[in-house]
Amino acid sequence: MRVLQVQRFLWLLTPMLTAPILAQGPDSARTLVGWVSDSAATPVTLADVEVVGLGRHAQTDSKGRFRLEKIPTGPTTLRVRRLGFLPITMSVPAVHTEGDSLHVVLLAAAAKLPELKVEAEGGDVFNRAKYADFFRRRTLGIGTFRYGPEIERMHAMHTPKLLRDIPGVHLSFGTIAAGVANQFSIRFPRCTGPSHNITVYLDGQRLYGREGQTPEEEAYLLLDTIPPDRVQAIEVFRGVSQIAGEFLDNACAVVSVWTK
Numbered sequence: 001m002r003v004l005q006v007q008r009f010l011w012l013l014t015p016m017l018t019a020p021i022l023a024q025g026p027d028s029a030r031t032l033v034g035w036v037s038d039s040a041a042t043p044v045t046l047a048d049v050e051v052v053g054l055g056r057h058a059q060t061d062s063k064g065r066f067r068l069e070k071i072p073t074g075p076t077t078l079r080v081r082r083l084g085f086l087p088i089t090m091s092v093p094a095v096h097t098e099g100d101s102l103h104v105v106l107l108a109a110a111a112k113l114p115e116l117k118v119e120a121e122g123g124d125v126f127n128r129a130k131y132a133d134f135f136r137r138r139t140l141g142i143g144t145f146r147y148g149p150e151i152e153r154m155h156a157m158h159t160p161k162l163l164r165d166i167p168g169v170h171l172s173f174g175t176i177a178a179g180v181a182n183q184f185s186i187r188f189p190r191c192t193g194p195s196h197n198i199t200v201y202l203d204g205q206r207l208y209g210r211e212g213q214t215p216e217e218e219a220y221l222l223l224d225t226i227p228p229d230r231v232q233a234i235e236v237f238r239g240v241s242q243i244a245g246e247f248l249d250n251a252c253a254v255v256s257v258w259t260k
Contacts, residue, residue: 032068032092034102036060036080044106046205047082052089057208080104083205133204133246134233134258143242147233159231159257160186160223168238171220185216186223190239191252199249201256202226206249219255226257233258 032051036044043064050057051071058066081087085106092102138145144166156162163169163186170187191198198219200207209218237243237254247254 029070030073032066032071032076032078032102034066034104035064036066036082036104036106037064038085038106038108044082044085046202046207047080047085047106048206048208049104050079050081052077052079059208078104080106081205082106083203085109130203131233131258134235134256137235137244140244142237142244144236144238145233146235151228151231151234156228158224159226159228160184160220162228162231162234163223163236163255166236166238169236172216184220184224185214186219186255187216188238188253191215193252196253197251198253198255199247199251201247201254203257203259219253223255223257226259230259231257232260 036047036049038044043060043062045060045062045064047060047064047066048057049060049066049068051068054071056068056071058068060066076092077089078092079087079089086109088104088106090104134145134147137143146162151162154162154164156164160171163171168189170189172185172187186198188196188198196215198215200219200222207222209222213221235254235256237247237256240248240252243251243254247256
């Protein structure tokens, strides 16, 4: 039944894909603009929109909107993913129409995990279905794991400060001065070199920052967008030797946050 629903959805979506926003630039590049919603037309935030083959990503904002700039002209393949929804891959034709918008509809994935809850240390109650991967990696003992009461006792005003006192993690909380973009960063001494990517995940979904930021600045600013009172668990992997296989996406350090 679900296969038939997806096939019917793709057939209905085909007319919408004939007129995405494609702003022609002087260098024969274009800009793709659109928005992502669920089947009830509710905007889907933090969806990952990827240009397949180019490694270009954009994330939807609070209204489900996304923007991909400097995309080569010609047929383009987009992949849209969000935790809790079925991923979709689509072809965008090379139609140069100013002012149109691409609307992507994601179908909710059926949740088949049991509603089992377990009692953790300190009296915390965790939903095993949501935090299964966190518990599995914590059991392996590779990396640093904080959760529940331990996080609450830190009384952090900003989520990056939940990484305080972790060996091999250096936080900078400089003040913003005139003419300086920002002086906040998270550094990992084991993570150096020209491609020292520090990746941040939220509830299993990778986050992406703005272009022009250093990996240290990007990691700090992404974490700072997450309210600390919403953080239930956090896991930190300080080098390639610690990173779990599911996080090995050209990264040399990983911070994964789980919300309540």
